[in-house]
Amino acid sequence: MAQSQQTIACAPIVEPRKKNTGGLIPWRESLAKQLILDRLSETVEVADLARACALSRSHFSRAFKCSTGLSPQDWIRQQRLARAKQLIQSTDMTLTQISLECGFCDQAHFCHIFTRSEGINPFAWRCRMVRSLTNLKPGSMPVCQG
Template sequence: MKQAISSKAGARTALPRWQLQRVVAYIDHHLDQPLRSCHLASQCALSASHFTRAFKQATGLSPRLFILQRRVQAACREMLATDQPLTAIAHACGFSDQAHLSRSFHLQMGTAPLAWRRMQAGALRA
């Protein structure tokens, strides 16, 4: 008699390291584009629902929150490396507009992007 596999056991399986690395590289390379779970799942040949559970198990974040985090990190790098306006940086990092960047940035960093940029510029000069 075959033993049924518990659904809890399957739900707790994280993505293997090679799949996670592949997906993270894909996310980083396509930050300026809309990224949907079904596209990310296809990088691992998984269904969107299984991918989402396994991704969260591996990273501790849902794909959506992970992508927002990576976009804010990319915006930080751009603000330090260039003097482009925040609108251009927002679009280059995949945010729909500067307000979307500001909301996401403030939630993660605790301050507005422009204030953060000014603080970083002051710290670099000191």
């Protein structure tokens, strides 16, 4: 009896795999993400995304979060920040131009959201990126502009 209890105690516990239910079906998730990316520089309303997916706003929001792990607004914000980082690194656009291109209402809002996300303001982040790139290119001078 003691041996059978010991065997049971050593057996790995296998939990049944839960089916991921409640998320968007793939075509709806792709559609919503593509609409967001296509309109990143504009105001993106969750109600418009829900309507495009033929769902109520609340059902769409719950399903989107279930599928992506983020609310629609958080996913939009994440995409805007990713686009801003790409523009900061690859263009000489001002931070004001970048903020508007990425759908932020103004540079102050962009700087606030960027700093909250990255722990550093976008100007300092740009300077850090330029310095890291110039370390790869001998003789280059970093030029940091807002």
